[in-house]
Amino acid sequence: MPNHSDDPVVVLDDVTKTYRTRDRTVHALDHLSLTVHRGELLGVLGPNGAGKTTAVNVLATLTRPDSGTATVAGHDVVTDPAGVRDAISLTGQFAAVDGELTGLENLVLFGRLRGMTKKDATARARELLASLSLSDVGGSLVRTYSGGMRRRLDIAVSVMTVPEVLFLDEPTTGLDPAARRELWDVVRDLNRQGVTIVLTTQYLEEADELADRIVVIDHGTVIAEGTADELKDRLGPTELLLTPDHEGDAAALTDLLTPWDARTTAPGSVPGAEPGGTVTVPLTEGAKTAAAVMQAVGAAGVPLSGMSMTSHTLDDVFFSLTEHGAE
Numbered sequence: 001m002p003n004h005s006d007d008p009v010v011v012l013d014d015v016t017k018t019y020r021t022r023d024r025t026v027h028a029l030d031h032l033s034l035t036v037h038r039g040e041l042l043g044v045l046g047p048n049g050a051g052k053t054t055a056v057n058v059l060a061t062l063t064r065p066d067s068g069t070a071t072v073a074g075h076d077v078v079t080d081p082a083g084v085r086d087a088i089s090l091t092g093q094f095a096a097v098d099g100e101l102t103g104l105e106n107l108v109l110f111g112r113l114r115g116m117t118k119k120d121a122t123a124r125a126r127e128l129l130a131s132l133s134l135s136d137v138g139g140s141l142v143r144t145y146s147g148g149m150r151r152r153l154d155i156a157v158s159v160m161t162v163p164e165v166l167f168l169d170e171p172t173t174g175l176d177p178a179a180r181r182e183l184w185d186v187v188r189d190l191n192r193q194g195v196t197i198v199l200t201t202q203y204l205e206e207a208d209e210l211a212d213r214i215v216v217i218d219h220g221t222v223i224a225e226g227t228a229d230e231l232k233d234r235l236g237p238t239e240l241l242l243t244p245d246h247e248g249d250a251a252a253l254t255d256l257l258t259p260w261d262a263r264t265t266a267p268g269s270v271p272g273a274e275p276g277g278t279v280t281v282p283l284t285e286g287a288k289t290a291a292a293v294m295q296a297v298g299a300a301g302v303p304l305s306g307m308s309m310t311s312h313t314l315d316d317v318f319f320s321l322t323e324h325g326a327e
Contacts (some may be wrong), residue, residue, distance in 0.1 A: 006036070007037060011034075017066050041214065042199065102142065114160060121160070131185070132152040213226065
């Protein structure tokens with residue numbers, strides 16, 4: 001069950017942002033509108049140049065919109081930027097920590113700047129270093145850290161104090177799979193505490209794993225939104241693949257399953273299917289269709305050598321919506 005309310009805490013309403021150079025005009029945001037509810041974890045997907053970072057920069061008061069309105073936690077980003085900054089934390093695409101301080105010193109410094117006592121800041125810093133597997137290097141200068149270690153420290157800095165809204169702009173870029181999953185645990189824990197999170201990412205698995213809802217942006221505007229399952233459902237039903245013991249039985253099996261729109265798989269049309277020997281059945285009603293099909297196959301006594309099920313991924317959704325390959 002979602003852990004968020006219907007209370008909108010982040011709102012972009014008809015926002016535009018244009019950059020002009022001598023050579024061209026770039027419409028970074030083109031009448032972009034979206035709403036994030038309190039406690040929600042919103043995943044924002046889109047190809048490079050889609051406008052994801054510009055949208056985050058507008059919401060974080062780093063970029064002024066040309067038109068439209070944007071509010072965060074009830075504060076307008078243009079007329080009350082200080083109120084916005086008090087309510088948010090931001091992790092951008094590049095680490096912003098001080099290389100001449102240790103990891104622990106960086107965290108304590110940022111905690112003190114946010115009003116924490118030295119004792120509380122130190123305790124929180126040690127907790128975050130442990131949760132992100134940085135305890136062993138917490139006393140080392142950050143300039144000696146690897147890129148992935150600096151990235152994890154940058155995330156820790158952004159959550160030294162628990163913000164009302166946290167913006168994460170491609171936070172796991174450059175992290176290895178283990179470090180990425182550690183960061184996912186931190187993000188989930190913050191969300192469980194009630195923090196509203198806006199996550200932009202190029203890792204579609206990450207959005208699928210974390211987001212309550214996903215917005216897809218391209219050319220500065222929203223082109224699709226919904227849960228991961230809702231977006232996958234746009235591509236049509238998944239399919240059941242049945243391979244009879246004898247290739248010659250495929251045609252008869254297809255005839256048997258005609259009521260479920262069965263077809264014989266064309267060579268190469270479905271990865272992993274046996275050319276000419278596999279029958280494909282669209283699961284228009286999910287498990288209900290699968291159960292009915294298997295009951296019919298069993299009653300007819302058709303022996304099978306294989307059975308599998310296809311499934312759509314967010315990669316498929318991303319490609320179908322944007323006509324770009326996902327990175």
